[in-house]
Amino acid sequence: MNDSSLGQVVRLDNARGVADVPAPDVAQAVLKDALSARPFDAAVTAFVLSCLPRSKAPVLWVQDRASRLENGRVYGPALKGVTLLRVEVSHARDVLWAMEEGAACADLSAVVGEVHGAPPVLDFTATKRLAMRSEASGVPVWLIRSGTVEGLSAARERWRIGSLPSEMHPYNAAAPGAPVWEAELFRARGRSPGIWAVRHEGREDRLRFLSRFGDGPLEADHSRAAHAAG
Amino acid sequence: MDRWKRITAAQRTLPDEAVPVVLAAQGSHGPVVHAVNLAGVGRGIMVGARVVDVQAIHPDLHVEQADPEGDQALLARLAHWARRWCPWTVAERDGILMDVRGSAHLFGGEAQMVRDMHNRFAMQGLRTRLALAPTRGAAQMLARFGAQGVICGLEDLGAKLAPLSVAALRLPGDTVRLLDRLGLKTIGALEGVPRVGLMRRFSGVAETVNPLVLLDRALGRSADPLDAPPDAQVMLARVRMAEPVIDPLPWVEELAEGLAAQLARAELGARRLRLTIYRVDGEWRWRDVATASASRDPAHFVRLVTRKLDGIDPGFGFDLMTLEAMRTEPLALHQDRLDGGRAAGADVAALLDRLAAKLGPTKVTWAAWIESHKPERVEARMPALVGAVQGAPEMLGARPLRLFDPPEEVVVLYAVPEGPPARFSWRRVVFLMARFEGPERIAPEWWRDRSGTRLRDYYKVEVTDGRRFWLFRDGIVGDARGGDPRWFVHGVFG
Numbered sequence: 001m002n003d004s005s006l007g008q009v010v011r012l013d014n015a016r017g018v019a020d021v022p023a024p025d026v027a028q029a030v031l032k033d034a035l036s037a038r039p040f041d042a043a044v045t046a047f048v049l050s051c052l053p054r055s056k057a058p059v060l061w062v063q064d065r066a067s068r069l070e071n072g073r074v075y076g077p078a079l080k081g082v083t084l085l086r087v088e089v090s091h092a093r094d095v096l097w098a099m100e101e102g103a104a105c106a107d108l109s110a111v112v113g114e115v116h117g118a119p120p121v122l123d124f125t126a127t128k129r130l131a132m133r134s135e136a137s138g139v140p141v142w143l144i145r146s147g148t149v150e151g152l153s154a155a156r157e158r159w160r161i162g163s164l165p166s167e168m169h170p171y172n173a174a175a176p177g178a179p180v181w182e183a184e185l186f187r188a189r190g191r192s193p194g195i196w197a198v199r200h201e202g203r204e205d206r207l208r209f210l211s212r213f214g215d216g217p218l219e220a221d222h223s224r225a226a227h228a229a230g
Numbered sequence: 231m232d233r234w235k236r237i238t239a240a241q242r243t244l245p246d247e248a249v250p251v252v253l254a255a256q257g258s259h260g261p262v263v264h265a266v267n268l269a270g271v272g273r274g275i276m277v278g279a280r281v282v283d284v285q286a287i288h289p290d291l292h293v294e295q296a297d298p299e300g301d302q303a304l305l306a307r308l309a310h311w312a313r314r315w316c317p318w319t320v321a322e323r324d325g326i327l328m329d330v331r332g333s334a335h336l337f338g339g340e341a342q343m344v345r346d347m348h349n350r351f352a353m354q355g356l357r358t359r360l361a362l363a364p365t366r367g368a369a370q371m372l373a374r375f376g377a378q379g380v381i382c383g384l385e386d387l388g389a390k391l392a393p394l395s396v397a398a399l400r401l402p403g404d405t406v407r408l409l410d411r412l413g414l415k416t417i418g419a420l421e422g423v424p425r426v427g428l429m430r431r432f433s434g435v436a437e438t439v440n441p442l443v444l445l446d447r448a449l450g451r452s453a454d455p456l457d458a459p460p461d462a463q464v465m466l467a468r469v470r471m472a473e474p475v476i477d478p479l480p481w482v483e484e485l486a487e488g489l490a491a492q493l494a495r496a497e498l499g500a501r502r503l504r505l506t507i508y509r510v511d512g513e514w515r516w517r518d519v520a521t522a523s524a525s526r527d528p529a530h531f532v533r534l535v536t537r538k539l540d541g542i543d544p545g546f547g548f549d550l551m552t553l554e555a556m557r558t559e560p561l562a563l564h565q566d567r568l569d570g571g572r573a574a575g576a577d578v579a580a581l582l583d584r585l586a587a588k589l590g591p592t593k594v595t596w597a598a599w600i601e602s603h604k605p606e607r608v609e610a611r612m613p614a615l616v617g618a619v620q621g622a623p624e625m626l627g628a629r630p631l632r633l634f635d636p637p638e639e640v641v642v643l644y645a646v647p648e649g650p651p652a653r654f655s656w657r658r659v660v661f662l663m664a665r666f667e668g669p670e671r672i673a674p675e676w677w678r679d680r681s682g683t684r685l686r687d688y689y690k691v692e693v694t695d696g697r698r699f700w701l702f703r704d705g706i707v708g709d710a711r712g713g714d715p716r717w718f719v720h721g722v723f724g
Contacts, residue, residue, distance in 0.1 A: 046724020075633040107577035163696035175667035176692035
């Protein structure tokens with residue numbers, strides 16, 4: 001039945017009594033918005049970083065001044081195996097221009113842009129251009145947005161990411177353990193939205209999506225074939 | 231001296247013609263005279279004398295700093311310019327040598343040509359001493375020690391050279407002194423001495439300073455060819471329009487392809503390009519662009535140049551447009567990959583060019599790592615056009631994903647004796663600590679920090695809603711470096 005890549009299923013060991021959940025194809029080369037559920041929460045950054053393709057090629061990371069002041073800079077020593085080509089500009093207009101240039105360059109492994117608030121230049125047309133460039137070149141493009149986010153976006157997927165209380169630390173009950181994020185896919189093309197608790201599994205270096213509510217799958221089958229049949 | 235005059239005249243008033251002016255260069259015992267103006271020569275100031283001595287004799291002396299490197303650069307440029315008279319020219323330490331064999335008739339004979347040279351150098355404000363002789367050595371000697379503009383044929387070569395001093399052979403000082411002591415003061419006297427004696431006396435001396443060898447060369451007894459450097463290649467593509475146009479855009483592609491073809495023939499790549507338009511009103515306008523690595527990709531040239539076209543003013547139209555590679559580097563012809571694809575990284579270099587050209591070179595950076603205790607100092611930013619990618623170092627402790635620089639102070643609402651504050655407020659939001667890990671103590675760097683710098687205890691703090699902060703306490707109670715320690719947020723974990 002699962003002839004579409006969107007309908008892939010991740011088998012979970014039923015540790016929390018969770019049933020099978022369809023895992024979104026996070027590495028797909030389209031434009032995606034990542035919104036922060038709460039201010040100054042680095043869960044968005046962590047989620048985006050773990051969704052980037054594993055490759056030696058550099059990642060173009062563009063930041064405007066407002067998001068630099070609001071959320072700080074990405075700290076290089078915390079990144080493992082990711083080469084950042086940083087572009088730091090003051091205006092969102094330049095962020096979009098640099099992202100467009102990067103999205104056309106197939107030798108980059110990904111393009112990530114950060115914009116704080118909702119500047120007028122970041123409208124539907126701008127995101128549509130980015131989305132089309134990304135799909136033409138095959139470079140995934142992420143737009144991390146913080147602050148008040150208004151207006152339309154042509155992003156193929158829009159995520160809202162927040163932190164959840166972390167897991168138990170294996171040796172120290174008083175210490176925070178491995179991070180858990182809440183990922184809400186609230187708008188998507190070609191698949192239905194959903195809410196997941198996401199963990200990053202360091203050993204296999206992949207994301208594990210768990211159903212946010214321990215009551216089984218949100219929907220049985222997300223593939224287009226199933227929709228057509230229904 | 232003439233060069234100094236021209237440069238100075240552009241900035242300030244020159245001293246009076248009657249005032250002796252010397253240019254001083256650094257000698258082994260203080261400054262020595264490097265060049266003298268006419269007034270100085272008239273007063274008997276010698277090149278090579280110490281400036282303090284000359285100043286003592288001539289209190290009104292005007293001393294300026296000499297610039298030997300600049301002089302050499304000017305000579306090298308002039309040598310290329312002098313190829314208007316003949317194809318073989320070389321810049322020497324203090325002169326230009328030209329091999330005018332076969333080109334004098336183009337200027338109406340040798341005398342006409344020498345006059346032409348003198349006039350054209352004078353038009354540039356340069357005084358010259360010219361001499362034309364059948365051999366290179368003889369021309370050098372006559373130019374410096376002979377009459378102005380002397381033309382010497384093969385038959386009177388010996389006669390013209392004979393009265394000159396032996397110093398004209400450009401021998402080192404001690405050799406000149408030795409010959410002086412032997413009573414050989416002129417070339418004629420040197421020639422009169424039996425060869426065998428001279429040969430024996432100077433057998434151990436290098437060829438370039440051996441008086442006998444130099445004399446043979448000057449008199450044409452042994453060959454002394456000129457080794458002229460090749461002409462600089464000009465990589466320039468031009469396009470002429472049948473009638474004046476306003477919009478340069480449709481012609482850029484043709485230009486880029488022409489230039490790329492020229493570069494490919496010479497196996498060069500361009501690092502700096504200049505697009506010039508020649509307007510119908512006689513003005514011209516240009517725009518420069520630079521590249522991160524040598525390139526001769528016409529599509530890349532087009533992308534770089536078209537971005538700069540907005541600011542170029544076409545006036546009433548232009549009828550000639552050129553694209554020139556101002557700076558080139560060797561770039562061998564090579565096939566990127568066997569399957570015809572492009573080499574990885576080529577596109578990234580092109581992207582760097584475009585980003586740096588528009589946003590400024592300092593805005594586009596790679597990470598550079600510095601060995602330091604301070605977390606904010608570990609990662610530096612290095613302009614991507616000059617640096618290369620470096621691998622990240624291994625960190626011992628957990629490091630936050632995002633860092634605030636500088637750290638932001640938090641207001642402690644409820645402190646506990648050990649560990650981070652149980653309640654704190656940051657950016658006007660109150661947080662309640664749920665779990666924490668730490669401390670990780672980071673000491674100040676005593677070899678770099680000021681003495682008042684306090685040590686930091688870092689904690690990884692998780693608040694009730696799951697956000698994780700990297701807090702630190704600046705100092706400890708009772709470390710005698712200021713009052714109560716304050717708390718800061720330095721980063722957030724993902």
